[in-house]
Amino acid sequence: MTGIGIDIGSSCAKAAVTEDGAILFWEQMPTGWSSKDTAEALRQKLCAAGFDPVQHPCIATGYGRVVVPYAQKAVTEITCHAKGAQALFGREDLDIVDIGGQDTKVICLRGGSVKDFLMNDKCSAGTGRFLEVMANTLGMDPASMIALAAKGNDAGISSMCTVFAESEVISLIGKGEPKENIACAVVASIARKIASQASRLREAGVPAVLTGGLCEASYLQKALGEAMGAPIASCPQARYAGAIGAALLAEKLPKA
Amino acid sequence: MNYELPEQFAQFGDARKNGFLRVKSIKENGGKVAGTFCTFTPQEILDAAGVSPVSLCGMSEETIPAAEVHLPKNLCPLIKSSYGFAVSDKCPYTYFSDIIVGETTCDGKKKMYELLGDMKDVYLLHLPQGDREHALEQWTQEVQRFREFLEQKFGEAIPDEAIRDAARARNKERACRRRLMELQKLQPPASTGYAIYKALEGAGFYFDVNEVCKELTRLADGLESDYAAGKRPVSADAKRILVTGCPIGGVLEKTVKAIEAAGGVVVCFENCSGIKATLDDVDVDAPDIVQAVAEKYLKIGCAVMTPDSRRLALLEKLVDEYKVDGVVEIDLQACTAYTVESTTIRRKMESLGMPYMAIETDYSLSDSGQLATRLEAFLEML
Numbered sequence A: 001m002t003g004i005g006i007d008i009g010s011s012c013a014k015a016a017v018t019e020d021g022a023i024l025f026w027e028q029m030p031t032g033w034s035s036k037d038t039a040e041a042l043r044q045k046l047c048a049a050g051f052d053p054v055q056h057p058c059i060a061t062g063y064g065r066v067v068v069p070y071a072q073k074a075v076t077e078i079t080c081h082a083k084g085a086q087a088l089f090g091r092e093d094l095d096i097v098d099i100g101g102q103d104t105k106v107i108c109l110r111g112g113s114v115k116d117f118l119m120n121d122k123c124s125a126g127t128g129r130f131l132e133v134m135a136n137t138l139g140m141d142p143a144s145m146i147a148l149a150a151k152g153n154d155a156g157i158s159s160m161c162t163v164f165a166e167s168e169v170i171s172l173i174g175k176g177e178p179k180e181n182i183a184c185a186v187v188a189s190i191a192r193k194i195a196s197q198a199s200r201l202r203e204a205g206v207p208a209v210l211t212g213g214l215c216e217a218s219y220l221q222k223a224l225g226e227a228m229g230a231p232i233a234s235c236p237q238a239r240y241a242g243a244i245g246a247a248l249l250a251e252k253l254p255k256a
Numbered sequence B: 001m002n003y004e005l006p007e008q009f010a011q012f013g014d015a016r017k018n019g020f021l022r023v024k025s026i027k028e029n030g031g032k033v034a035g036t037f038c039t040f041t042p043q044e045i046l047d048a049a050g051v052s053p054v055s056l057c058g059m060s061e062e063t064i065p066a067a068e069v070h071l072p073k074n075l076c077p078l079i080k081s082s083y084g085f086a087v088s089d090k091c092p093y094t095y096f097s098d099i100i101v102g103e104t105t106c107d108g109k110k111k112m113y114e115l116l117g118d119m120k121d122v123y124l125l126h127l128p129q130g131d132r133e134h135a136l137e138q139w140t141q142e143v144q145r146f147r148e149f150l151e152q153k154f155g156e157a158i159p160d161e162a163i164r165d166a167a168r169a170r171n172k173e174r175a176c177r178r179r180l181m182e183l184q185k186l187q188p189p190a191s192t193g194y195a196i197y198k199a200l201e202g203a204g205f206y207f208d209v210n211e212v213c214k215e216l217t218r219l220a221d222g223l224e225s226d227y228a229a230g231k232r233p234v235s236a237d238a239k240r241i242l243v244t245g246c247p248i249g250g251v252l253e254k255t256v257k258a259i260e261a262a263g264g265v266v267v268c269f270e271n272c273s274g275i276k277a278t279l280d281d282v283d284v285d286a287p288d289i290v291q292a293v294a295e296k297y298l299k300i301g302c303a304v305m306t307p308d309s310r311r312l313a314l315l316e317k318l319v320d321e322y323k324v325d326g327v328v329e330i331d332l333q334a335c336t337a338y339t340v341e342s343t344t345i346r347r348k349m350e351s352l353g354m355p356y357m358a359i360e361t362d363y364s365l366s367d368s369g370q371l372a373t374r375l376e377a378f379l380e381m382l
Ligand code: SF4
Pocket: B037, B038, B039, B040, B105, B106, B245, B246, B247, B272, B300, B302, B303, B304
């Protein structure tokens, strides 16, 4: 069976196609201001690659999951990320950390099903948005800020709140603190926040993995592993975990 | 006596507006009204004194800014909203209350009552903390003191027999409420949880206990005969959810509605407007009727008590009786009692092998989308 998964996140939209569990296709693009147009653009890319959603079952996920007219079903990103991570990392027991644009999730996968999960509440601390705001203040993009952080020493940001942390960053800039030290402090701060969130669900001995758009930010991965007290694995395809999971679930949809 | 209606009252929805007309006519006919905030308020004593109790629990975000002039921001929205209605004169029930009755429940409410006392006549009942041997004796004394206070305030004796009659009537009302809730034990249940909740809530604005019983019975009869005729308003696949936690009148749409929109159904409300307040009756034949009333109310489980063993025991019983698939705890932001106790509840549910999720929210709509995703994911997990 072939399945199509569409993941419309708050900043990035992804599509994936799987066949009998093997990943055949993956694609991403910025969500932009209209999730609807983005969904249509993804459909065209899928068709161009020979995977017309009319011919194959399709599941949509992510915050824009309800605006994908060609999907038969909407499933939450929690379930899809869990399914995708299980396939990508080949394990039935995992603690999955997904850093998204607006929210960060920690999902406990046990025996191949979601046993529990946490999502940050309204606050943007510990999310991709936090990194974006801080990177902006430093005049760079999040990926280069994280890369720069690897060369610095933690200058110390105590507040987890985006608004307060931003003013701490500004005052550090004012004091002439080297940029790499501030970047390092930003990464340390988000790592602590996520680790404390995850600690409510973490079980010793269960491997942890990172999914979402920051899966290739190796220094963040390292800092997160240190804060969590255990290494956290990832892989480049982990940014597609939601879409891959949706595609795998679509394969199992009953024929319309 | 004729009351001029302040303009804002016109904005009230129909259910509450009709209740408002009722309360207005009570006042015009020389009746008295008591504003209440909690399921611990011994209604029978008010009934026997000829005072109509009405809940003043604030359920709307609208009055919170007015409250925040005096109250801290990081306070439970129920307290802020209730207080806001009182200071801004936006709630007809608060406006018409001859007296406001509070209890020493959570700290936020206790202190809010002090401030409310500057505007209104507030009477505070002192609740015992938990399950000490002398708790019942102490609470009986409090209820008796409350009775004497009402006798003095309104200049009329409250005979034992009047309390017994009131207890008989309230027992009947509780039985009607239980009957409606128990229709959700059916598989699939007889109704959406949202509709049941709305009916139970609306019943609080009828004032006439007999009328409440009539309305609730009519509703239950209707649901029962529809069911017998084969009507199934809820799919048999819907996951059966029990809701526990803080009072949820102000967050119903983004929690209960969201659960039911995502393919679940709330079969049981353990919290305030639901089962916990209606489970036990007053023993109308007890030699000491005041103590019998006190005893009924003391059986209510609530996180403001320590230990709160009654809530734990009730939850264990309900998940079994209602064949529940998962438990959702809905807590209000900054409610210390419930958010801390949620760890105890989580552990209890884990020990029962019952999936459990706690959410914390307030009266704003800004987290609706996120809550919907979390609730939906919880249902997918079951
Ligand atoms: S939650 Fe407890 S304190 Fe609050 S209204 Fe209900 S019974 Fe009273």
